[in-house]
Amino acid sequence: MAADGNIGKIQELIYEIRVCDVMKGNVITVSPQTPMSELRRILREKRISGTPVVEGDKLVGIISLDDFIRWMAEREQDCPIGEKMTRNVQTLYSDEPLILAVNRFDQLGFGRFAVLDRKSERLLGIITKGDIVEGLLRKLEIDYYKEENQRHEEQHFFEDILADKSVLFFRYDVMGHDFKRAGESASRLKATLRRLGLNPQIVRRVAIATYEAEMNLIIYTDGGRIRVRVQPHEIAVRVEDSGPGIPDVDKVMRPGYSTAPEWVRELGFGAGMGLNNILKCSDKMDLRSALGKGTRLSICISIEEGAKSEAN
Amino acid sequence: MKLKDIERILGAEIVAGIGLREKDIEMACGSDLMSDVLAFMKSGSLLLTGLTNPQVVRTAEMTDLGAICFVRGKKPDQETIDMAESKNIPLLTTPLPMFESCGRLYRRGLPGCSEYTE
Incomplete structure (x- = not known):
């Protein structure tokens, strides 16, 4: 057939x-x-x-x-x-x-x-x-790709789960200073969220925020972990490292403030916009840091909000 | 505007995603600052840039960009091309400099990301 x-x-x-x-x-x-x-x-x-x-x-x-x-x-x-x-x-x-x-x-x-x-x-x-x-x-291939994408979008993973509470948890380990592999975690997370059939705009916001945070881990720390908790109503991303920590959290939130080294800037990053962009992408954001101990960034993106805007 | 129109207007060569010439591109942005791309570009748009490192493709992947065009004759390395192929993001390279590339597309009616309305 x-x-x-x-x-x-x-x-x-x-x-x-x-x-x-x-x-x-x-x-x-x-x-x-x-x-x-x-x-x-x-x-x-x-x-x-x-x-x-x-x-x-x-x-x-x-x-x-x-x-x-x-x-x-x-x-x-x-x-x-x-x-x-x-x-x-x-x-x-x-x-x-x-x-x-x-x-x-x-x-x-x-x-x-x-x-x-x-x-x-x-x-x-x-x-x-x-x-x-x-x-x-070539034309068949393009059409196939479109169909394949649509098929993913039409899946609604959570709707098929019958439970009072369902939580999906993903962890990604990020190596510090490994610019070559920067974005791999965000990329894998993005593909996973798409497969769950989540709203593309929501997935995009999570992907951008996670990518920015992953970049920060790679540029400024020896590495860290990204933990993602997906629930039917929201996606929470927590990014943790074990140092060196941020001396002044208010200062790093200022747009344009950056301590990025020259080589990072040459690659088009480190303009002091990352954290602001994360804030822009998320519904809730919390940044805590202790010098010498490490930094913890927590963000929340509400799925229901996005679903609503799609319905309108 | 289709990708093949952009190819023609910029005298560009498609170096990845040759099968995607029929793809629709509705707006564009020129930037060498990936931070700006991540913050301000919209889904499906064309990025014109002078940077060719793989992170440009990663950035495009995260922001759901429609295509990337490298200006001033810059050619990406194989790693960048492979990544773009695997993510189905077309890559073009034009001999024109940034300003001329943007100008030609804008003159033919391709709007910028900030002024685009659906």
Whole structure:
């Protein structure tokens, strides 16, 4: 049944997609004056089996490997491509639906068609059967990705749980000074929350706040832990480290205040906005720190609020 | 505006997410400060930036950005490209500098994140 569905989908797509969506632009062309002896080098170097022949802006013919082999077999003198090329080239217009191209390939048995702009008749590109297959596969992949995402969004994990109280708990361990892996915890948390079918805006706020906090662990501490507690009504994130601690908590909350080292700033971070951004993303935030002992950041993001705003 | 329009307007090359050229991009922002991106950019928008480290892709992932375009001919390294591919975030690179890139897109009607209304 799934296979039938896919075939139906492809049939729809070949009416939807246009020639210009799958053709290859920047075509390699030759002039009718180019000698046949040159053609072999061009075909081989560019790994193509045929190419349009263009004079000025105008398409005057097409020359293929077949033409070249025929010329070789007849052991003729070298001559300009113009004498051996196929004139009366079958072309397609870039705005035509793919189905038309498919039918033409079927009827005429050609390996390729030149694609022209309908107004100017200028050569825009070339299309082969391979391009059509590739274009369809690409489109199917995009659609599949969209569907897959939607499927995740449609799940509502908590609604399927029958209990008086349900709590999910996740822990992520963050290494200090490991800038390369910065954001891995926030990324894993984000993917997990999405899978639970939570509102994307809520997930985004949690992800941004957690990422900022994870960055702080990496930039300023030797590492720490991120603990996340998910309940049907709210998500709580607690980020803890064991030092060095913040000397003045009020001061670090001031926008633009930063003690970040230069290398961090060069990477686009450490502008003294992180904690403010965490505050902005959360419904409740608490920051406590003891010098030499460590820092604890707790934030709460309400799920019900977000669900409400989605319903409105 | 579709990603393929942005590709054309900026004379850009798509270095990751080549299959996502039909993606809709409704607004954009230019910044080299990831802190600003995290604080002010909206879901689905295009980020124009001169930074190419993997954290730019991480930032885009967290904020649900639609695409990233590196300006002034900067090419990201393989690690950045791989991360973008795995997160389905398209990466473009344009030879144009930041100001010209933003200007061209704005002139063609792509609004900024702060003025965009649904």
